[in-house]
Each structure stands twice: as C-alpha cells, then as structure tokens.
Amino acid sequence: xxxxxxxxxxxxxxxxxxxxxxxxxxxxxxxxxxxxxxxxxxxxxxxxxxxxxxxxxxxxxxxxxxxxxxxxxxxxxxxxxxxxxxxxxxxxxxxxxxxxxxxxxxxxxxxxxxxxxxxxxxxxxxxxxxxxxxxxxxxxxxxxxxxxxxxxxxxxxxxxxxxxxxxxxxxxxxxxxxxxxxxxxxxxxxxxxxxxxxxxxxx
Numbered sequence: 001x002x003x004x005x006x007x008x009x010x011x012x013x014x015x016x017x018x019x020x021x022x023x024x025x026x027x028x029x030x031x032x033x034x035x036x037x038x039x040x041x042x043x044x045x046x047x048x049x050x051x052x053x054x055x056x057x058x059x060x061x062x063x064x065x066x067x068x069x070x071x072x073x074x075x076x077x078x079x080x081x082x083x084x085x086x087x088x089x090x091x092x093x094x095x096x097x098x099x100x101x102x103x104x105x106x107x108x109x110x111x112x113x114x115x116x117x118x119x120x121x122x123x124x125x126x127x128x129x130x131x132x133x134x135x136x137x138x139x140x141x142x143x144x145x146x147x148x149x150x151x152x153x154x155x156x157x158x159x160x161x162x163x164x165x166x167x168x169x170x171x172x173x174x175x176x177x178x179x180x181x182x183x184x185x186x187x188x189x190x191x192x193x194x195x196x197x198x199x200x201x202x203x
Contacts, residue, residue, distance in 0.1 A: 004047075012044035014067055018060035031059035085131055087112045088190065089153070095197075097131060102194055109135040110194070113146060113153055119169040120144075120155050124196065130155070131195035139165050144193035153190070 019027045019042060028038040032055055040046045041056070048056060057064045065071060083102070084094040088111040095112040102110070115128040123144075124130075132146050139145065141160040146153055147167075156167035156177070167177040179187065 008047045009044045010070060011047060011068070012042055014070060015041055015056065015060075018056075018062065018067075027059060031055045083107045083110070085110045085112045087114070088132070089113065095129060095131070097195065102131065106135065109133055109191075111191070113155075113190075115155065119171050119174045120157070121171045123157075123170045124155065125198050129197045130193050131197075132191040133194045134191040136192040136194075137189040138192075139189070140192075144196075146190040146193065148188045148190055155193070 025035050028035040033052055057067045083097045083099045085097050087093045111132050113130045115124045139158045143158050146155050159166040159168055164181040165179045
C-alpha cells in the first residue's frame with residue numbers, strides 16, 4: 001500500500017502535468033480554487049478534498065480517477081461526463097451536454113429543441129437550445145414546459161391557479177392560454193425544460 005506521503009507526492013506530479021510552469025494562478029482561477037490551496041497541491045504539501053479533486057479534474061479536462069490514482073486511460077473530464085441528447089425534431093442530430101448540469105441522470109428521457117421564435121423573449125433567444133425531461137410532465141408553477149400542438153412545439157411558462165392553469169409567454173405580445181381544471185382538454189405535454197443554452201453560448 002502506498003503511504004500517504006508518497007500518494008500525495010504522486011498526485012502532485014500528475015497535477016503538474018496539467019499546469020504549465022507559471023500558469024498556476026490561471027489554473028486555480030479556472031478550477032475555482034484558491035491559488036494558495038492549488039500551490040500546496042503542486043508542492044505536495046497537501047491532498048485535495050473530493051470536491052476539489054472534481055474541480056481540478058474538470059479544469060484539467062482529465063478523468064477524476066486518473067487524477068486521483070493514476071489509473072485508467074487519460075479520458076477527458078468532458079468525455080467522461082458527456083451526454084448525447086437527440087433533437088426531438090431531428091433524432092440524428094445530437095446535442096452534447098455535461099451531465100453535471102442536469103438534475104436527472106436518465107439520459108434516455110432527455111431531448112433537445114431549438115427555439116425558432118420570440119414567444120419567450122427575453123428568457124429565450126431565437127436560436128437558443130433547450131434540454132427537456134420527457135418524464136417530467138407535471139405542470140408546476142413557474143416551470144417552463146414544452147407542448148406539441150397542431151404540428152408545432154410550444155414553449156410556455158406555467159402559472160397555476162385554483163380554477164386551472166395559465167400557459168404564459170414571457171413576451172407580452174403573445175396572449176396567454178387558459179386551461180380550465182374541469183375541462184376535458186387533452187394537452188400533449190412533451191416535458192419540462194431542464195437546461196437552457198442561449199445562442200451566445202453555442203458554438
């Protein structure tokens with residue numbers, strides 16, 4: 001068994017391969033960890049907590065397992081946590097998403113959808129991409145949901161009232177839709193929006 005001192009030294013050597021000489025402060029900033037703490041890791045003075053280990057692996061784009069133990073192939077953090085989410089209107093097209101940004105680990109229930117109008121402006125821009133959880137079809141107050149109606153995908157904000165539900169557009173130019181609680185109206189709910197990627201952040 002490797003002694004703790006030797007283990008800390010080996011971790012330090014692996015971390016140094018990710019941090020070019022003189023770039024410690026930039027790396028610490030990218031990882032979201034104080035520079036003095038990262039400096040101690042690099043000098044083999046201390047070992048990281050599990051939380052900091054994950055942050056370091058993410059900043060260095062390597063797997064947590066490799067950084068912690070030196071084992072396994074040098075799989076990038078991005079590859080390790082990447083999910084391929086199909087677009088609902090074009091399943092052959094995929095959106096690559098970091099799984100840690102999502103509250104559900106069930107990739108099979110996720111679909112993506114591009115925004116093609118300004119009904120939800122300024123919350124959503126034309127060209128924004130949504131990640132939708134198709135298992136979550138419950139209409140909860142203030143949640144964004146996606147419905148399919150008359151061959152169109154509708155993105156609406158839910159407002160729950162005693163007598164029913166309002167489906168709102170954040171852009172006030174568009175009227176709200178009221179669904180009476182007692183009415184036998186069938187709504188084709190695709191799911192609830194889990195993640196919004198605005199156009200400015202798409203490449």
